[in-house]
Amino acid sequence: MGERVDVRKTYKLFIGGAWPRSESGRSYEVMSADGKFIANAARASRKDLRDAVAAARKAWPKWAGLTAYNRGQILYRVAEVMESRRAELIHEVERAEQDQGRHRPDPAESQVDEAIDTWVWYAGLTDKLAYMAGGLNPVAGPYFNISVPEPTGVAGIVCPERPSLGGSCARLAAALCGGNAVVAVASEKHPLPAITMSECFATSDLPPGVANILTGHKEELVPVLAAHGDVDAIDVTGVASKDLETVEAAAAANVKRIVRAGAAGQTRPDRRTQPARSPYEATAFMEIKTVWHPKGA
Amino acid sequence: MVQTAPPPLSGVVVEEAGGAVDAVGLEARAAALATRSIKRDSKLWALDLAIRCCDLTTLEGSDSPGKIAALASKALRPAPTDPSIPHVAALCIYPSLVPPAVDALSGTDVKVASVATAFPSGQAPLEARLEEVRYAVSAGADEVDIVISRGAFLAGGEVAVFEEVQASKEAAGAAHLKVILEIGELGSYDRIRRASLIAMSAGADFIKTSTGKIPQASSLPACLVMAEAIRDFSDATGRTVGLKVAGGIRSAKDAIRYLVIMNETLGAGWLTPDLFRIGASSLLNDLLMQIDKQRTGRYSDPDRYTLD
Numbered sequence: 001m002g003e004r005v006d007v008r009k010t011y012k013l014f015i016g017g018a019w020p021r022s023e024s025g026r027s028y029e030v031m032s033a034d035g036k037f038i039a040n041a042a043r044a045s046r047k048d049l050r051d052a053v054a055a056a057r058k059a060w061p062k063w064a065g066l067t068a069y070n071r072g073q074i075l076y077r078v079a080e081v082m083e084s085r086r087a088e089l090i091h092e093v094e095r096a097e098q099d100q101g102r103h104r105p106d107p108a109e110s111q112v113d114e115a116i117d118t119w120v121w122y123a124g125l126t127d128k129l130a131y132m133a134g135g136l137n138p139v140a141g142p143y144f145n146i147s148v149p150e151p152t153g154v155a156g157i158v159c160p161e162r163p164s165l166g167g168s169c170a171r172l173a174a175a176l177c178g179g180n181a182v183v184a185v186a187s188e189k190h191p192l193p194a195i196t197m198s199e200c201f202a203t204s205d206l207p208p209g210v211a212n213i214l215t216g217h218k219e220e221l222v223p224v225l226a227a228h229g230d231v232d233a234i235d236v237t238g239v240a241s242k243d244l245e246t247v248e249a250a251a252a253a254n255v256k257r258i259v260r261a262g263a264a265g266q267t268r269p270d271r272r273t274q275p276a277r278s279p280y281e282a283t284a285f286m287e288i289k290t291v292w293h294p295k296g297a
Numbered sequence: 298m299v300q301t302a303p304p305p306l307s308g309v310v311v312e313e314a315g316g317a318v319d320a321v322g323l324e325a326r327a328a329a330l331a332t333r334s335i336k337r338d339s340k341l342w343a344l345d346l347a348i349r350c351c352d353l354t355t356l357e358g359s360d361s362p363g364k365i366a367a368l369a370s371k372a373l374r375p376a377p378t379d380p381s382i383p384h385v386a387a388l389c390i391y392p393s394l395v396p397p398a399v400d401a402l403s404g405t406d407v408k409v410a411s412v413a414t415a416f417p418s419g420q421a422p423l424e425a426r427l428e429e430v431r432y433a434v435s436a437g438a439d440e441v442d443i444v445i446s447r448g449a450f451l452a453g454g455e456v457a458v459f460e461e462v463q464a465s466k467e468a469a470g471a472a473h474l475k476v477i478l479e480i481g482e483l484g485s486y487d488r489i490r491r492a493s494l495i496a497m498s499a500g501a502d503f504i505k506t507s508t509g510k511i512p513q514a515s516s517l518p519a520c521l522v523m524a525e526a527i528r529d530f531s532d533a534t535g536r537t538v539g540l541k542v543a544g545g546i547r548s549a550k551d552a553i554r555y556l557v558i559m560n561e562t563l564g565a566g567w568l569t570p571d572l573f574r575i576g577a578s579s580l581l582n583d584l585l586m587q588i589d590k591q592r593t594g595r596y597s598d599p600d601r602y603t604l605d
Contacts, residue, residue: 057599
């Protein structure tokens, strides 16, 4: 008997609830923090991005139409499934981000714990957004004037490079919480934890297509995402500052909502632990609808 | 129906050209043609052609004169703000809505096509079906889309089908006759080929894949087998017959695949609205969207295009 051959995981894209390879057939090498080869990740093309947006658009009405309470249950389930894979996630984050020579005490572990807790946090927020961000407005007339926050639609999310898991969790949870569908471009250098996160989505009752994750070169994907006419909001948290201007200009063509972590004035995200959790992070992906209704005599 | 001897179809092209179809080879060829890559300039040309070949269709119980008027304006100017987009080939509707369609389209190059003969099932007495054809033509339809009696065909009544198509052609007079085979109900490529040859021998100007009213609609292999039947019929008789694909064609990508099959089987001569049509309702917006994508380089938004 020879030695057992390793069964290595193939990291692919997550589109419409399935894990296809890039239609282009391309992949790229993912390295650990100390420069060792970890795995090949799929290098998504703009056609993959187009497919992901189409899947998100198709899935969105159902997700937005669920009761907020039900969405909360599903997001909580994401946390549960991630918790059951905690050890695997810690290993992946550690391998990706930690330089063996400069080992800090357990930042991978705290990042994964924080990330899971973020899902729990946003799961609890879903059915509170309506009264936190909306309500009855006082008006001078015999009318009710009611404001309700509603999801913007399909949100493109450019995940921060680091924290590799915490960043994507915080940004996706904030967008999904309010009922948006998501097309996320994962951290380019450390994309693997985000793909493992997608496996948690698939076993959490999150309807297929509600969250889609692409791995690849941001330089190639982000301009297409920003210019796409059927994407309603773009989160530029993970866009390099030198590229912000062009991305925002492209996004302006169809008046996309431009979102970034921490933009609503709350504490700046801590690069090493977690972008901020806040109701404002969720409402940044939402629009306020206001209706007038006549009062009875 | 029982055939009497000698079979009246002997001697017509059906007998000589109606051979067996290699289903595996056919599907492999259709699949191979579907992977052909069409690049930018050719793609723009193909998208433009697909619009010119489009039969903009509405066949709903809820169709009203108002809806026909709206669709007629869309047929004339698919993109209201962009005059470079051509008009479609025809507006395809139910017979009772021919008068408002003729009102809206008279004096334009967009044809009025009416379905007839108890569309989509064809299960009505022959006289009633022929009367429907005569009504549509007298009301001003330029083209008539009839269905064959699949029930009779499957029961072995090929002669009856042949004679019915002949009678419909006579009833249609100068109007173009498109014969719908409803391939989803024929059950095999052999029967699709045979029904194609019968329809063409009986005088069809076009043969058409489907009504779009059953789940199993047009497919690339079915289009290929029909195109090959047209080619063989044309070689045997010298008469050119058109092909219309309909049912389930919603994306520009699919439309281009059908164009590739036409070009590879029948040649560029068939890439014209006179000999090729695509019957569709939601395809047109996707064609417009893909044209915008090719021109601007950015993916567009379905909300920017008119609803039917």
